[in-house]
Amino acid sequence: MKIVDLKCAVIGENPVVRVVTDEGIDGYGEVESYKPYLKPYVLFYKDMIVGHDPTDVERVMNRIRRMGSFKPWGSAVSAIEMALWDIAGKAAGVPVYKLLGGKVRDKVRVYNGAVRFKLPDYSPDGFAEIMRKMKASPEGFTLIKQGIGFHSNMPERVPDFFFGDTHQGFRHPNRGLLTEKGFKHVIACIEAMKDVLGDEVGLALDCGPGWTVPDAIRLAKAVEHLHIAWLEDLITGDYTPYVLADVYRDITRSTSTPIHTGEQIYLRHSFRELIETNAVNIVGPDPCDIGGIAELKWVAEYADLHGILMAPHGTGDGLLGLAALVQVSAALPENYIAFEYPIGDPSWWYDIVDGLPNPIVQNSMIEVWDRPGMGVNLIPEKAFKYLKDEDKDFFD
Numbered sequence: 001m002k003i004v005d006l007k008c009a010v011i012g013e014n015p016v017v018r019v020v021t022d023e024g025i026d027g028y029g030e031v032e033s034y035k036p037y038l039k040p041y042v043l044f045y046k047d048m049i050v051g052h053d054p055t056d057v058e059r060v061m062n063r064i065r066r067m068g069s070f071k072p073w074g075s076a077v078s079a080i081e082m083a084l085w086d087i088a089g090k091a092a093g094v095p096v097y098k099l100l101g102g103k104v105r106d107k108v109r110v111y112n113g114a115v116r117f118k119l120p121d122y123s124p125d126g127f128a129e130i131m132r133k134m135k136a137s138p139e140g141f142t143l144i145k146q147g148i149g150f151h152s153n154m155p156e157r158v159p160d161f162f163f164g165d166t167h168q169g170f171r172h173p174n175r176g177l178l179t180e181k182g183f184k185h186v187i188a189c190i191e192a193m194k195d196v197l198g199d200e201v202g203l204a205l206d207c208g209p210g211w212t213v214p215d216a217i218r219l220a221k222a223v224e225h226l227h228i229a230w231l232e233d234l235i236t237g238d239y240t241p242y243v244l245a246d247v248y249r250d251i252t253r254s255t256s257t258p259i260h261t262g263e264q265i266y267l268r269h270s271f272r273e274l275i276e277t278n279a280v281n282i283v284g285p286d287p288c289d290i291g292g293i294a295e296l297k298w299v300a301e302y303a304d305l306h307g308i309l310m311a312p313h314g315t316g317d318g319l320l321g322l323a324a325l326v327q328v329s330a331a332l333p334e335n336y337i338a339f340e341y342p343i344g345d346p347s348w349w350y351d352i353v354d355g356l357p358n359p360i361v362q363n364s365m366i367e368v369w370d371r372p373g374m375g376v377n378l379i380p381e382k383a384f385k386y387l388k389d390e391d392k393d394f395f396d
């Protein structure tokens with residue numbers, strides 16, 4: 001089998017990759033909805049993979065893997081990797097998890113991820129209110145993650161939150177030392193959420209990036225008695241093109257609260273210091289940023305050897321990304337906790353794919369399906385009308 005074409009279309013907001021072969025089998029990959037600008041970067045790799053056998057996934061990946069980088073620039077390579085596995089599974093007539101070593105679990109746990117409710121305000125009552133809604137949502141989440149601190153609008157919305165200058169905009173532009181008032185506000189909001197969730201539902205907190213080391217240690221110690229599932233990306237994280245493993249290690253060593261990072265990190269090599277020095281307790285790569293599902297599995301296995309847990313990121317990965325997360329999570333070792341659940345957005349995404357169970361999530365779990373490849377496919381006749389004019393040849 002040979003690859004004859006590599007295509008990319010932005011469907012809704014998600015870039016979708018299609019790898020076309022000479023045997024009538026095609027493979028799909030999808031990356032985060034926040035990255036519609038990626039299309040030309042996907043096409044950059046076309047000449048490097050056309051003519052090669054897509055079922056020799058690793059051999060094809062060796063041609064392109066070194067030409068990616070930290071989030072968002074590893075997404076194109078990641079989407080191609082997932083499309084190759086999709087083809088390999090379809091060609092062999094088996095679900096992708098079989099090719100990754102086989103199923104370790106029949107159901108995979110997920111946490112809320114893209115299931116969110118609008119925060120009425122940044123008060124403890126506001127946070128309690130969205131926790132009540134989240135706890136009542138039909139997916140029955142047993143673990144809920146909420147953004148606080150620099151991974152929220154607290155720097156702009158809470159008066160005198162920190163000592164730095166406040167910057168507006170996306171992708172976490174603020175960083176600095178918290179005021180005592182700001183710090184106490186964060187703690188009050190966490191306590192309010194725990195009051196709602198009790199010990200029935202776990203609470204993880206996405207915190208940054210942007211915290212200083214002393215505040216990070218203060219926070220981690222202050223919530224030790226609240227049994228928080230993890231504190232995510234305190235120092236580096238989302239859209240930080242480096243890791244700072246030694247800084248994370250100082251924080252992790254100082255507390256019993258689990259420390260988590262990794263969603264922006266590209267390739268196993270960039271996880272090496274984090275894992276080998278036990279700089280965090282949990283790693284959370286995104287298959288759509290790390291370089292693909294086999295790359296994520298490699299990191300999960302290596303983390304497990306070092307007593308580090310795995311909770312993959314995935315909030316914006318869309319429904320094809322969801323399929324990839326299910327396939328790889330089925331095959332991860334016992335250090336697997338849960339992955340961050342992506343949804344179809346806009347909701348017509350649910351009409352243009354087949355293969356998903358209904359409902360998808362029950363009691364916080366997704367049953368692993370057995371269809372060949374990733375098991376979720378675009379339906380060309382239904383997806384066509386959502387293609388932009390420049391992408392009308394996507395299914396040709």
Ligand SMILES: [Mg+2]
Pocket residue numbers: 206232233237238263
């Ligand atoms: Mg995060």
